[in-house]
Amino acid sequence: xxxxxxxxxxxxxxxxxxxxxxxxxxxxxxxxxxxxxxxxxxxxxxxxxxxxxxxx
Amino acid sequence: xxxxxxxxxxxxxxxxxxxxxxxxxxxxxxxxxxxxxxxxxxxxxxxxxxxxxxxxxxxxxxxxxxxxxxxxxxxxxxxxxxxxxxxxxxxxxxxxxxxxxxxxxxxxxxxxxxxxxxxxxxxxxxxxxxxxxxxxxxxxxxxxxxxxxxxxxxxxxxxxxxxxxxxxxxxxxxxxxxxxxxxxxxxxxxxxxxxxxxxxxxxxxxxxxxxxxxxxxxxxxxxxxxxxxxxxxxxxxxxxxxxxxxxxxxxxxxxxxxxxxxxxxxxxxxxxxxxxxxxxxxxxxxxxxxxxxxxxxxxxxxxxxxxxxxxxxxxxxxxxxxxxxxxxxxxxxxxxxxxxxxxxxxxxxxxxxxxxxxxxxxxxxxxxxxxxxxxxxxxxxxxxxxxxxxxxxxxxxxxxxxxxxxxxxxxxxxxxxxxxxxxxxxxxxxxxxxxxxxxxxxxxxxxxxxxxxxxxxxxxxxxxxxxxxxxxxxxxxxxxxxxxxxxxxxxxxxxxxxxxxxxxxxxxxxxxxxxxxxx
Numbered sequence: 001x002x003x004x005x006x007x008x009x010x011x012x013x014x015x016x017x018x019x020x021x022x023x024x025x026x027x028x029x030x031x032x033x034x035x036x037x038x039x040x041x042x043x044x045x046x047x048x049x050x051x052x053x054x055x056x
Numbered sequence: 057x058x059x060x061x062x063x064x065x066x067x068x069x070x071x072x073x074x075x076x077x078x079x080x081x082x083x084x085x086x087x088x089x090x091x092x093x094x095x096x097x098x099x100x101x102x103x104x105x106x107x108x109x110x111x112x113x114x115x116x117x118x119x120x121x122x123x124x125x126x127x128x129x130x131x132x133x134x135x136x137x138x139x140x141x142x143x144x145x146x147x148x149x150x151x152x153x154x155x156x157x158x159x160x161x162x163x164x165x166x167x168x169x170x171x172x173x174x175x176x177x178x179x180x181x182x183x184x185x186x187x188x189x190x191x192x193x194x195x196x197x198x199x200x201x202x203x204x205x206x207x208x209x210x211x212x213x214x215x216x217x218x219x220x221x222x223x224x225x226x227x228x229x230x231x232x233x234x235x236x237x238x239x240x241x242x243x244x245x246x247x248x249x250x251x252x253x254x255x256x257x258x259x260x261x262x263x264x265x266x267x268x269x270x271x272x273x274x275x276x277x278x279x280x281x282x283x284x285x286x287x288x289x290x291x292x293x294x295x296x297x298x299x300x301x302x303x304x305x306x307x308x309x310x311x312x313x314x315x316x317x318x319x320x321x322x323x324x325x326x327x328x329x330x331x332x333x334x335x336x337x338x339x340x341x342x343x344x345x346x347x348x349x350x351x352x353x354x355x356x357x358x359x360x361x362x363x364x365x366x367x368x369x370x371x372x373x374x375x376x377x378x379x380x381x382x383x384x385x386x387x388x389x390x391x392x393x394x395x396x397x398x399x400x401x402x403x404x405x406x407x408x409x410x411x412x413x414x415x416x417x418x419x420x421x422x423x424x425x426x427x428x429x430x431x432x433x434x435x436x437x438x439x440x441x442x443x444x445x446x447x448x449x450x451x452x453x454x455x456x457x458x459x460x461x462x463x464x465x466x467x468x469x470x471x472x473x474x475x476x477x478x479x480x481x482x483x484x485x486x487x488x489x490x491x492x493x494x495x496x497x498x499x500x501x502x503x504x505x506x507x508x509x510x511x512x513x514x515x516x517x518x519x520x521x522x523x524x525x526x527x528x529x530x531x532x533x534x535x536x537x538x539x540x541x542x543x544x545x546x547x548x549x550x551x552x553x554x555x556x557x558x559x560x561x562x563x564x565x566x567x568x569x570x571x572x573x574x575x
Contacts, residue, residue, distance in 0.1 A: 022459050023558035024452045032451035035363040036444045036564065042303035043310065043440050045282075046401075049300075049324070049425050054235040055279035056327055056343040056381065 058213060059108040060148035063141075067095035073108045073139045079132075079179040089412045090185055090226060093383035101172050101191055102143040107151070109212065111135035114176045116240075117186050119256035120231045124275055133179040136186055140212055144170035155213060164215055173219040174210060178228075185226035189219050192349065192376070192385055202349035202376065202385070204320045206248035222320070222348050224384035225257070232257035235280040235344040236264070237380035239288050242320040242346050242430055249318055250432045252292040264288035282324065285344070285428055294430040297438055301424035304405035305358045305370060306440075308390070309470070311347055312369030313439040313506075314429050317472035321347045323377065324426035325407070328396055332417050337396045343422065349376035349385065356467075357390070358405075365447050368469040375407060382410045394421050435472065435504045437524045437532065442506040445532070446470055446520070448564040454510070456550060456557055462542045464512040472524060475501045489539060501534065502526070518543055520568060533568050536575070547572045 059076075063069050070091070074080050085091070114136045125132040146162050153160035154167070176186035192202040210217040223244040227237045236257050247254045255263065258275070264284035265274045272278060280288070286296035301307035301323065311321045327340040353373035356366055372390060379386045388407040396402055402423050411420035446468055457463045478501075482492035504524035510517045519537035526532055538544045550557050551572040559569070 022456055023556070024456065025558060028452055028455070028558075029560060029563065031362060032448050032563075035360050035365070035451065036447055038362075039306060039360060039444060039447065040440065042306040043299045045298050045300040045426055050282050052324075052342050052425075053279040053281045054233065054285075054324065054342045054344040056234055056341040 057110055058148075058151070059110070060146065060151055061106040061108065062145065063098070063103050063106050065095070065099045067091050067098075069106060070094065070098075070139065073106065073110075073137060074177050074184055076108065076110055077133075077137055077177060077179045077184075079181060080184050081181045084182045085184055088182075088226075089381065089410070090383055092412070093386065093410055097190070097383060097385070098141060098172075100193060101141070103141045103172055104145045104170075105142040107140040107142065107212065108137060109140065110137035112138040112176065114138070114178075114186055116225070116256040117176065117178050120228070120258045123258040123262075124231050136179060137177045138174050139177060140174045140210070140217075141172040141190065142167065142170045143172050155215070167215060168217055171210075171217045171219055173208075173221055176225075180228060183226050183228040183230075185224075188224045188384060189221035190224075190384055191219055191221060196351075198352070200349070200351045200374075200376075201316075203315050203318050204245045204348035206245060222346075222378065222384070224378045225380065227380045228257070230276045231261055233277045233279045234380050235285050236261045236277065236288075238322050238344040238346040238378065239264075239285060239430075241348075241378045242322055243292055245318065245320045245348070246294060246430055246432075250294065252294055255292065260288050263291035266291070279342075280344075282426060282428060285322065289428075289430040292430075293433075295433050295435075297427075297429040297431055299427040299429070299440070301427045302401070302403040304390070304403070305360050307403070307405070307424055307427060308358065308372045309367055309369040309443060310427060310429075310439050311375070312350065312372060313443075313471045314431070315347060315350060317474070319429060319431060319435075319472065322428040322430070323347055323375075323422075323424055324428065325422035325424045326396075326399060326402065327409070327411065328394060328399075328406075328421050328423055329413050329415075330394060330419050330421055331415070332419075337394060339396060339398055340420070343379075343381070345377040345379045345386075345422075347375050347377045350374065351376070360447070363447070363451055364465070365450055366465065366467040367443075368467060379409070386410050388422065391421070394423060396423070399423065432504070434525045437506065437522070437526060437528060439470070439472070439506070441528055441532070442508065442522055443470060445522075445564045445567055446508050449568050452559065452563065453547070453550065453565050453569060457543060457546055460546050462546050463510075463517050463540065464514065466510040466512055466517060469507075469509040469511070471507060473505050473507045475503055475505060478505060478507065478521070488537075489541065490537060495537065496535070499535070505534075506532075515539070531567050531570065533571050536568075536571060544572065 173190035175188040178186040189208045289296040330337045351374035352371040356370045375388045376385045394406045407422040502525045506522040508520040516539040521535040522532045
């Protein structure tokens with residue numbers, strides 16, 4: 001018997017809880033978006049660093 | 057003429073080769089930090105015998121001489137000498153017998169196995185170390201890695217020898233400062249892979265300033281800036297990529313991604329003299345070095361703020377860099393932030409150095425601020441684009457896979473590769489759950505690829521392959537490889553019903569997920 005055809009013994013609250021856990025929220029997306037933006041910012045080389053001569 | 061000298065971990069033997077050229081101010085040469093470094097390094101790679109080849113004509117020095125030194129009133133000789141390093145003991149007589157084909161204790165094979173490289177000694181008063189190719193510390197596949205090396209073929213009086221290295225030379229402060237020396241080493245590595253030219257130091261300095269005149273005179277050279285360095289990179293037919301290096305996570309992950317693909321990474325740092333007490337650290341100046349290897353620890357020492365994104369590159373504990381003021385493969389430990397009042401927005405990390413401070417109890421640390429990476433023109437998609445997709449995927453989609461119980465928290469290994477390297481890895485492999493021939497080996501793929509391999513405590517989970525030659529607005533994702541059954545089924549479900557999982561069709565992870573709608 002395939003996994004999908006097994007009898008479902010979960011209760012309604014179990015199912016709600018699983019559904020909540022398996023669903024990405026807007027808050028999750030915002031956190032990921034923030035991390036990506038921060039990463040972009042951290043990889044940017046500030047203009048003032050472009051003209052510093054390597055003098056050693 | 058050659059001389060064979062036994063080497064007993066005493067750098068004075070090396071000085072005798074320098075002395076034989078008769079030009080050097082030996083007190084000045086001895087006071088340079090290179091020689092302390094070379095003494096330790098030659099011991100670490102097990103050198104037991106030196107063979108001094110004198111005279112020796114070196115192309116790089118000859119070009120520098122013809123472009124600059126020859127116009128001086130003082131006459132500088134055109135011939136250098138070359139010192140070869142061997143990890144076995146033999147005498148001059150034994151070497152001559154071998155050359156004559158007579159029966160002797162050593163064979164050419166023994167000599168090749170014991171060969172640890174060479175160093176050209178230039179006939180200058182102070183900055184004598186010319187082209188130097190020495191073998192690396194022994195590689196340890198899971199921790200210490202030197203991906204940016206190439207083979208140098210050497211002919212010593214008819215004997216063919218070979219060393220795996222990347223060329224190093226000390227800046228002469230005339231035709232080359234640190235930036236030129238770092239570029240020169242980097243071009244040596246990329247030439248082996250991409251066929252670019254390997255100009256000598258004076259040609260690099262001149263090319264860097266050809267269309268971007270410096271404020272001060274170019275020769276003698278007191279230093280290039282990032283614009284000049286980028287220009288020198290385009291002059292040899294490569295493309296420059298620049299990144300900020302002030303965040304430890306982004307800097308280390310970016311360096312790792314390119315280093316693994318044998319692409320050297322130039323690092324711009326502030327050198328800071330740090331006293332042991334509460335006294336204020338002092339900025340000495342800016343220095344350019346080239347990273348060619350790294351060492352991994354067991355721990356993830358850094359991650360981006362707010363999200364639990366694990367990548368292998370975050371385990372980098374040491375970098376191995378060619379520092380023209382120290383020596384080849386100089387070990388630099390990744391260390392905590394150093395607060396410097398005169399550098400208010402300095403990096404949140406630092407690197408230890410082998411620089412010697414004028415004050416005995418001070419240390420000199422390097423605080424990175426820029427990365428400059430010379431890449432082949434077809435490598436168009438930068439690492440950051442792929443890291444962002446994977447970060448987004450890990451935060452949203454992989455979290456759903458963890459909830460579904462098909463994987464645990466994933467660790468990502470993200471790096472640039474080539475189609476040849478990728479396919480070679482899977483030839484004759486029978487341990488994959490997929491058929492590598494149909495899935496991968498017979499597929500037409502671009503020359504350069506980004507690869508993101510995900511694993512957890514149970515082993516490999518998936519491999520995601522991206523096109524590194526495409527345009528950023530494209531999907532980029534070209535292939536997924538499944539090592540763990542059930543992962544792709546779960547991803548197909550998510551791709552078929554994104555709303556049920558709270559997934560957004562315009563989010564970055566969709567570039568990966570959309571592939572599972574039809575595969």
